[in-house]
Each structure stands twice: as C-alpha cells, then as structure tokens.
Amino acid sequence: MGELTPVQAARLEERRKRFRSFPFFLKIAVLIAFLLTPFLFPSFKTVDFMLKIMIFTVLVASFDILLGYTGILSFGHVMFFGIGAYSVAMLIGKYGSPTYVNLVIGFMIAMGMTSAIALLVSFLSLRVRAIFFAMVTLAIAEFAIILATKLSGFTGGEDGITVNMPGIFKVSFTAGTLLGIEITGRIVTYYLIFLICLALFLLMVRFIHSPLGRVMQAIRDNEPRAEAIGYKTFAFKTSSICFGCLVATILGGLYVMWVGYANPESVLGIPIMLDVLLMVIVGGMGTLYGGLAGAAFLKFAHTFLPDLQKVTKSLFPDAVFLHAIMERWLLIFGILFILVVFFFPKGIIGTLQEYLRGTGFKKPARSAREG
Amino acid sequence: MAGEILKRKGREIVIFSALLLGLLPLAGMDIKTYLTLTIAGFAMGMMLFLVASGLSLIFGLMDVINFAHGVCFAWGAYVAFSVFRYFKKLVEAESLFQNSLVFIIAIVAAILVVGIVGIIVERVLIRRVYGSHLFQILITFGGMVVLTELIRILWGPNDEVMPVPVTFRGNWDIFDIIVLKYPIIAIVLGLFVFGVIQIVLKKTKVGKIVRAGVEDPVMVQAMGHNIYLLFTAVFAVGAGLAAVGGMAMAVFNLQVYPGMGDAYLIFAFIVVIIGGLGSITGSLVGALIVGLSYNYVAFLLPPIAVGVNILIMVVILLIRPTGLFPAGK
Amino acid sequence: MDKAILKVEGVNTYIGQHHILQGVSFEAAADHVTVLLGRNGAGKSTTLKTIMGLLPTSVGKIYYQGKEIQNRKPYEIARMGIGFVPEHMGIFSSLTVEENMQVAMLKEDSETGKRLEMILEMFEALKKFWRMKAGNLSGGQKQMLAIARAIVNDISLLLIDEPTKGLAPIIVNALIDVIHQIKQHTVIILVEQNFYMASSVGDAFYILDDGIVVHSGKMAELVEDKALQGKYLGISKTEG
Numbered sequence: 001m002g003e004l005t006p007v008q009a010a011r012l013e014e015r016r017k018r019f020r021s022f023p024f025f026l027k028i029a030v031l032i033a034f035l036l037t038p039f040l041f042p043s044f045k046t047v048d049f050m051l052k053i054m055i056f057t058v059l060v061a062s063f064d065i066l067l068g069y070t071g072i073l074s075f076g077h078v079m080f081f082g083i084g085a086y087s088v089a090m091l092i093g094k095y096g097s098p099t100y101v102n103l104v105i106g107f108m109i110a111m112g113m114t115s116a117i118a119l120l121v122s123f124l125s126l127r128v129r130a131i132f133f134a135m136v137t138l139a140i141a142e143f144a145i146i147l148a149t150k151l152s153g154f155t156g157g158e159d160g161i162t163v164n165m166p167g168i169f170k171v172s173f174t175a176g177t178l179l180g181i182e183i184t185g186r187i188v189t190y191y192l193i194f195l196i197c198l199a200l201f202l203l204m205v206r207f208i209h210s211p212l213g214r215v216m217q218a219i220r221d222n223e224p225r226a227e228a229i230g231y232k233t234f235a236f237k238t239s240s241i242c243f244g245c246l247v248a249t250i251l252g253g254l255y256v257m258w259v260g261y262a263n264p265e266s267v268l269g270i271p272i273m274l275d276v277l278l279m280v281i282v283g284g285m286g287t288l289y290g291g292l293a294g295a296a297f298l299k300f301a302h303t304f305l306p307d308l309q310k311v312t313k314s315l316f317p318d319a320v321f322l323h324a325i326m327e328r329w330l331l332i333f334g335i336l337f338i339l340v341v342f343f344f345p346k347g348i349i350g351t352l353q354e355y356l357r358g359t360g361f362k363k364p365a366r367s368a369r370e371g
Numbered sequence: 372m373a374g375e376i377l378k379r380k381g382r383e384i385v386i387f388s389a390l391l392l393g394l395l396p397l398a399g400m401d402i403k404t405y406l407t408l409t410i411a412g413f414a415m416g417m418m419l420f421l422v423a424s425g426l427s428l429i430f431g432l433m434d435v436i437n438f439a440h441g442v443c444f445a446w447g448a449y450v451a452f453s454v455f456r457y458f459k460k461l462v463e464a465e466s467l468f469q470n471s472l473v474f475i476i477a478i479v480a481a482i483l484v485v486g487i488v489g490i491i492v493e494r495v496l497i498r499r500v501y502g503s504h505l506f507q508i509l510i511t512f513g514g515m516v517v518l519t520e521l522i523r524i525l526w527g528p529n530d531e532v533m534p535v536p537v538t539f540r541g542n543w544d545i546f547d548i549i550v551l552k553y554p555i556i557a558i559v560l561g562l563f564v565f566g567v568i569q570i571v572l573k574k575t576k577v578g579k580i581v582r583a584g585v586e587d588p589v590m591v592q593a594m595g596h597n598i599y600l601l602f603t604a605v606f607a608v609g610a611g612l613a614a615v616g617g618m619a620m621a622v623f624n625l626q627v628y629p630g631m632g633d634a635y636l637i638f639a640f641i642v643v644i645i646g647g648l649g650s651i652t653g654s655l656v657g658a659l660i661v662g663l664s665y666n667y668v669a670f671l672l673p674p675i676a677v678g679v680n681i682l683i684m685v686v687i688l689l690i691r692p693t694g695l696f697p698a699g700k
Numbered sequence: 701m702d703k704a705i706l707k708v709e710g711v712n713t714y715i716g717q718h719h720i721l722q723g724v725s726f727e728a729a730a731d732h733v734t735v736l737l738g739r740n741g742a743g744k745s746t747t748l749k750t751i752m753g754l755l756p757t758s759v760g761k762i763y764y765q766g767k768e769i770q771n772r773k774p775y776e777i778a779r780m781g782i783g784f785v786p787e788h789m790g791i792f793s794s795l796t797v798e799e800n801m802q803v804a805m806l807k808e809d810s811e812t813g814k815r816l817e818m819i820l821e822m823f824e825a826l827k828k829f830w831r832m833k834a835g836n837l838s839g840g841q842k843q844m845l846a847i848a849r850a851i852v853n854d855i856s857l858l859l860i861d862e863p864t865k866g867l868a869p870i871i872v873n874a875l876i877d878v879i880h881q882i883k884q885h886t887v888i889i890l891v892e893q894n895f896y897m898a899s900s901v902g903d904a905f906y907i908l909d910d911g912i913v914v915h916s917g918k919m920a921e922l923v924e925d926k927a928l929q930g931k932y933l934g935i936s937k938t939e940g
Binding site for chain 3: 587589597
Binding site for chain 2: 073124127128129130131132134135136138139140142143146147150270274277281330331333334335337338341342345
C-alpha cells in the first residue's frame with residue numbers, strides 16, 4: 001500500500017471524524033424517528049404528517065441542488081414534481097389499471113419527459129441571465145398549471161385524477177400484525193417511500209461530495225474561473241439540473257402513491273413552489289439537510305397555526321385588529337419570511353453549521369458595486 | 372450572404388414581419404372582430420405598458436428585481452376603487468367633466484398612495500439587498516405576500532365590482548363598427564403617459580441622469596449625483612405608474628380582486644423581457660405585442676393564449692437575450 | 701514644499717477577499733502632477749477608486765484639503781471638488797456629447813459656462829460632434845470627453861486613470877498637451893503604465909508594488925534612473 005497524498009489523507013481524516021461527530025448522531029436519531037413512526041405513533045394523522053415531511057425534505061433538497069449548489073433559481077421545480085405525479089396517476093388510474101407494471105412505466109415515462117424538459121431548461125439557462133431564467137421558469141410553471149387545468153379531458157382538469165394503488169400498496173391490503181400494529185397497504189407504502197426517499201437523499205449527498213459535486217460548487221462560486229480552468233460548465237450544470245429535476249419527478253410519483261390523487265392545486269400550484277422556496281431559505285440554502293429543518297418547520301406551522309389563532313382569540317378577546325391579522329396567517333408568514341431572509345439568510349441549518357464551526361453567524365456580505 | 376442582409380436590413384425586416392403577423396389573424400375572423408380585438412389589444416397593451424415601464428426602469432437603473440411590482444398594480448386599483456366609492460356622485464353624474472374629474476382624482480390618489488408605499492418598500496426592504504438578485508427576489512416576494520394580505524385586511528378578501536364613470540361606459544358606432552369608449556380612453560391615457568415619460572427622460576436634467584444611471588450608475592455617483600435618492604425616486608415613480616396601470620385595468624375589467632397583481636406581474640415580466648431592460652420604448656413595443664397577441668389568440672384558441680406570449684418571450688430570449696431595445700447594459 | 705492637497709495615509713483596501721492595498725501612503729502636492737506607477741495589479745486603480753469613495757477602506761485615512769474623506773459617499777467627494785476619469789472612461793454611450801456634459805455639470809452658473817467654452821476650445825472634436833451619441837466617438841475622442849466632463853466643474857484635484865490606454869501615439873501627444881494646460885490650475889494625480897506619458901507630464905512619482913509604495917521622488921530623477929525603471933516598471937534597458 002502506497003503513501004496517501006495530502007488530499008487523500010485529509011479526506012480520510014474527515015471521514016473518520018464525521019462518523020463520530022454530534023451532527024452524525026443527530027442524523028441517525030432523525031432516521032430512527034422516521035423509521036419507527038408507524039409503530040410509535042400509529043395514528044394516521046401523525047404518519048401522514050411525517051411522510052409529507054419526508055417527501056418535502058427530499059424535494060427541498062433536490063431544489064437546493066439547483067439553488068444552493070449550482071446557483072440556479074428555477075421557479076419551475078414543482079412542475080417536475082407534478083409531471084411525476086400526473087404521469088403515475090395517469091398510468092395506474094385514468095389510462096391504465098392499478099398494476100405494478102403500470103406503476104413502473106408511469107415512473108419511467110415521467111423521468112423521460114423530465115429529462116427532455118430539463119435539458120431544454122438548462123440550455124435556456126445557458127443563454128440568458130439568471131434573472132431572466134427565473135422569470136421564464138415562473139411563466140412556464142404558470143403555463144403548466146393552466147394547461148393542467150384547461151385540458152380537462154386529458155388531465156382531469158381542476159379535480160385531477162384519483163387512483164387506487166396496486167397490490168400490496170392497496171389501502172385495503174393486510175399482511176397480519178407485527179409488534180401490535182396491523183400491516184396495511186399504507187404501512188407498506190410508507191416504508192417503500194421511506195426507503196426511496198432515503199436512497200435519493202443519500203444519492204444527493206454523495207453527488208455533492210463527489211468530484212462532480214465539487215466542480216458544481218466551483219462553478220457556482222466563480223463560473224468564468226471554472227471555465228478558464230477547463231471545465232465544460234454547461235455539461236456540469238446540465239447534469240446537476242437534470243439530477244435535481246429527476247429527483248423531484250420521482251417524488252411526485254411517490255406522493256401520488258400515498259395520497260391517491262393528483263390535481264393542479266396539490267402537485268403543481270405556485271403556493272407549493274413558494275412553500276419549497278420558503279423551506280429552502282428557512283432551512284438553509286446550500287445545505288441539503290436544510291430541507292429537513294425547513295420542511296419540518298413549515299409543516300408544524302401549517303398544522304399548529306390554527307391552534308395559535310384560537311389561543312390568541314381566547315387570550316385577547318377584544319383585540320379585533322389582532323384577530324384580523326391572525327386570521328390572515330399568510331401575512332404573518334410573509335413578515336416572518338422577510339425577517340428570516342434579513343437576519344438568518346443562512347437558514348436554520350446554515351446558522352447552526354456556522355455556530356458549530358465556531359465562527360458565529362454573520363450577516364450576508366453586501367458587495368460594493370464597483371466601477 | 373443572408374446573414375449580411377439580415378444585419379443591415381434587420382430593423383426593416385422585423386417591422387415588416389411584425390406587420391405581417393399582425394394582419395395574420397384576419398385569416399381567422401371577420402374584419403369587425405379583428406378591429407375590436409385590435410383595439411382591445413392596444414388598450415391592454417397600454418395598461419401593460421404602464422406596469423412594465425416602471426419595472427423596466429427600476430431594473431435598468433437599479434438592477435433590482437421587484438416581485439412586489441404587481442402588488443402596486445393591485446393597490447392602485449383598490450385606491451381608485453375607494454375613490455370612486457367615496458365620490459359616488461361624481462362617478463354617476465352624466466357629465467363628462469365630473470367623470471373626468473373623479474378619474475383624475477383617482478389617478479392622483481393612486482399615484483400618491485402607491486408612491487409612498489413604494490418609497491417605504493425601497494428604503495426598508497430593497498436597500499438592504501442591492502447587488503444580490505436572489506435576495507431581491509426573496510425579499511420582494513415576501514413583500515408581495517404581505518402587501519397582498521394587507522389588501523385583504525383593508526378591503527376584504529372578495530372580488531368587488533369596479534364602478535365606472537357613466538360617460539366612460541358604452542360605445543361609439545363608427546361605420547357600423549362598435550367601438551367601446553373606455554379602451555380608447557385607456558389608449559389615450561397610455562400614450563399620454565408615454566409622451567410625458569419620454570419628455571422627462573430626454574429633456575430634463577433628471578431624466579438624463581436617469582438614462583446615464585441605467586448605463587453606469589457608479590459613474591453617475593462619481594460625478595456628484597446622489598444615486599440613492601435617485602433610486603428611491605425612480606422606484607416610487609415606477610410604483611406609481613403600475614398603480615395607474617392597475618386602476619386602468621380595473622376599470623377595463625370592471626372588477627378588482629386581491630390577487631390581480633400576480634397575474635399581471637407575469638405579463639409585465641414577459642413584456643420587459645421582450646422589450647429590453649431599461650428601455651421605455653421597448654416596454655411600449657413589448658406591451659403592444661403581448662396585448663395584441665393575447666387578444667387575438669384568446670379569441671382563436673383560448674387555452675393557449677398565455678402560452679403564446681410565453682412562446683414569444685422564449686423565442687426573443689433565444690435570438691436576442693437582451694430584448695428588442697436593450698438600453699446600453 | 702506647498703501644503704499637500706491630498707494626503708493618503710496607510711490605506712488598506714480589500715476587494716472581496718483580496719487584500720489589494722496593504723498600507724498605501726503618499727501625498728499629492730499643490731501645483732504638481734503626481735504620477736502613480738507600477739505593474740499590473742499593483743493597486744494603482746484601486747488607490748484612485750478608494751480616494752473617490754468607490755471602494756471602502758478598512759484601515760487608513762485620506763485627507764483632502766485637510767478634511768478626512770475616506771469612506772464617504774462618492775457623490776459627496778465629487779462635490780467637494782474632486783474630478784475623476786476612470787480607466788474605462790465611463791462615457792454614457794447612449795447619451796449625446798452634449799448630454800454627457802450636462803450630466804457632468806453640477807452647477808449651471810456663468811463660471812461653469814466659461815469653463816465649458818474653454819474646454820470646447822481645447823477639444824475641438826467635442827464641439828464638432830456635440831449632438832452625436834457619445835458611443836459613436838473614436839477612442840481618443842471618448843477620452844477627451846471623459847476628461848472634459850471631469851474638469852467642467854470647479855475642481856481642485858483631478859484623478860486620471862490610464863488615459864493613454866489603447867490610444868494611438870498622436871492622440872497621446874494631444875493628451876499630453878491637454879494635461880499641461882490643466883495642470884496650470886488643477887492638481888492632478890495620474891495613474892499611468894505608459895512611461896512616455898508619465899515622464900512628459902509628471903512632476904513627482906510614487907511606484908506601487910503589491911499594494912504598497914516602494915519608491916518615490918521627483919520625476920526628473922526617475923527618468924535618469926534606468927535601473928529603477930527596469931526593476932519596477934519592467935522597462936528593458938533598450939527602451940527609453
């Protein structure tokens with residue numbers, strides 16, 4: 001065995017440290033929490049809650065690959081989620097029948113479509129400035145929603161498509177009991193989704209830390225320089241975009257498998273895109289795990305805000321204006337969002353990472369505009 | 372060889388093909404419909420111009436993406452709505468003078484209120500995120516949500532019917548063609564605003580400084596001008612313009628609803644991208660293109676009307692990423 | 701020696717992470733043309749930009765006519781009577797020559813009017829192309845316009861950054877005449893890589909290298925000292 005180069009030695013040391021650090025244990029804890037949820041908290045509401053957090057975590061992470069690691073803001077990300085959802089829904093629902101084969105075909109078709117569109121999208125990003133790109137993706141996303149709604153013959157319009165799952169994923173399926181919990185189709189689906197989400201997430205982490213991923217970050221930080229060094233930035237950007245979009249597509253299909261329907265509002269809507277954006281910022285851009293923090297934070301907020309409203313009402317029964325404001329939880333959200341962007345631009349995870357590194361947190365550097 | 376011709380006669384070719392495309396819809400409809408749609412298209416174009424010109428100028432001068440621009444549009448509409456409600460008598464009077472008076476009051480009120488909102492937004496939110504497009508998008512996006520919700524709080528979450536001054540309603544009958552009165556008024560208003568903007572930009576010192584700033588804001592500063600004050604002023608003016616556009620659109624569509632800013636924001640972006648950043652003429656041309664094509668296609672093939680605009684935008688981005696009339700950036 | 705119009709003391713400037721100026725100190729004396737020399741990347745342009753307030757300085761002071769001006773806003777500094785001709789000239793291409801001058805003029809009084817007249821006498825091309833879009837001017841004419849804009853106001857100090865860059869020798873000579881005229885009533889700090897230009901108009905010099913001043917003195921001495929020229933300015937012994 002030969003001597004290690006300095007880089008190899010550093011990496012080996014890094015790896016050794018990683019498996020013994022606090023963040024690592026935290027991640028394992030979270031993993032175990034997701035794994036055991038159906039057994040610890042068998043109520044459907046909780047399982048549903050956790051599953052949605054799972055899916056959104058990975059979705060936000062895939063968005064972060066584009067935004068935080070490649071430096072590309074695309075408002076069309078949820079559209080790819082929708083493509084996966086609708087494709088699967090159509091193959092096992094409207095235009096096919098609930099079979100395993102159709103399920104797989106649904107995923108395949110979706111991934112094919114996504115690859116094609118993602119290629120077009122990345123070509124566009126090459127031609128235009130970042131801001132134009134963002135606006136164009138926004139316009140295209142809106143257009144996709146309009147298409148889905150208007151072409152009701154094809155897509156089921158506003159009501160969308162409802163499906164039944166095949167075989168062991170069927171809601172009514174049972175396989176006896178294990179540890180006191182009945183193994184229904186739901187549980188099977190939960191674990192399948194859990195496994196795939198985990199796999200996708202690990203894949204993304206691997207991607208980030210791979211040489212390819214590092215080139216991506218070089219491109220994000222200083223593209224002309226990366227090009228000057230000799231990297232074909234276009235190829236790298238394209239692979240990054242395609243990867244992120246494909247993950248989103250797969251998640252869309254998984255989502256349909258769980259909720260059993262696909263309609264414009266739940267898989268394509270702009271509010272979902274905004275949710276994802278909010279989650280990425282709150283969680284932390286450029287840190288895949290931010291997706292977890294962001295998704296959890298938002299889902300908690302969604303679920304418990306109505307309760308907060310009730311509490312405020314009972315504590316201050318006469319403050320009508322306060323009621324009005326609480327009613328418009330979106331307003332609070334908006335203000336919260338602005339505050340987070342101002343004071344915690346690195347998000348929860350990002351700020352935590354800096355804190356753990358001992359550098360304390362800084363406000364974003366405002367670059368002087370130079371002549 | 373073809374490339375040479377294209378370069379030299381480029382402008383003429385574009386204008387020629389534009390005219391050709393403009394007359395194309397005639398193939399699918401009779402001339403009366405064509406004229407009605409054309410007028411509607413021009414009117415919509417003018418209103419889009421009002422919204423887009425502010426956006427274009429703000430981006431051209433300050434390099435700031437403002438997602439909250441659409442909300443200024445909505446606020447303008449709502450302020451006018453309140454003015455019309457308050458001065459009910461003037462709105463319902465049969466006198467052109469009184470109608471025009473209340474219309475002008477509404478315009479002034481809209482510009483003032485939204486202008487002030489614009490100044491507050493610029494100083495509180497935008498100033499902190501100069502230089503980072505991403506954060507501008509995020510911040511102005513948050514601002515958009517907050518301001519939209521404020522509309523819902525102040526005016527209620529429902530759609531409301533927009534009162535229209537009596538003499539502005541109805542139509543004229545010209546050679547058997549029904550010409551609605553209001554679109555013409557909107558077109559005239561739009562052209563008037565365009566004229567005023569051009570005069571200010573070309574003839575006044577401030578206008579020249581703004582144009583210089585669009586090209587090189589740092590140099591303008593180094594020459595002794597307080598660029599930050601200029602930014603705030605331009606932002607407020609841009610917001611005011613959007614407000615007038617919103618008001619005009621509300622009267623056109625006879626309704627106001629809290630989310631009206633969002634829909635038109637997309638249109639405004641499309642117009643700015645097609646027309647070129649920082650160019651008022653570009654905004655006008657882009658707005659007319661969008662307005663006309665939307666109306667024609669909406670009549671011929673309703674579902675893809677928005678899609679056509681997006682298509683045009685993408686095509687133009689691919690051929691000329693800086694838009695039709697880039698302003699020196 | 702007369703009191704210095706401009707004093708720069710220990711100025712440190714960062715551009716992003718890069719520590720460009722590492723403690724620059726020099727003086728620009730009245731009635732002098734002070735030339736900043738040095739290789740590419742030595743920090744000459746950065747120095748001018750820092751004086752002008754276009755770049756923030758973390759450590760150090762800049763005194764203009766006795767007042768501290770470091771880290772003030774550029775437009776305040778300009779209004780205090782400092783003119784700036786940047787490296788890229790900063791011409792507003794879509795504006796006409798006339799409009800460029802109008803944007804430059806901070807006051808509309810008779811003094812400015814007289815100065816404008818004098819400037820147009822000096823730069824005939826500008827008079828000729830008064831209504832033309834500035835973007836259509838030739839390189840040399842653009843440089844003239846850039847200088848004209850900077851001196852039309854009542855300034856005491858003029859900062860010029862590499863005016864001869866990319867210009868033909870005959871234009872360079874014209875520029876030399878112009879600088880000679882301006883220096884009669886304005887203090888000039890000139891950044892130049894073109895030694896011919898520098899030595900023709902300069903009175904005092906400072907050589908910058910790696911963000912600090914490594915040498916200074918009278919221009920006349922530098923012209924004689926070929927060894928020094930070779931060491932810091934990369935001028936080979938066969939050149940002059």
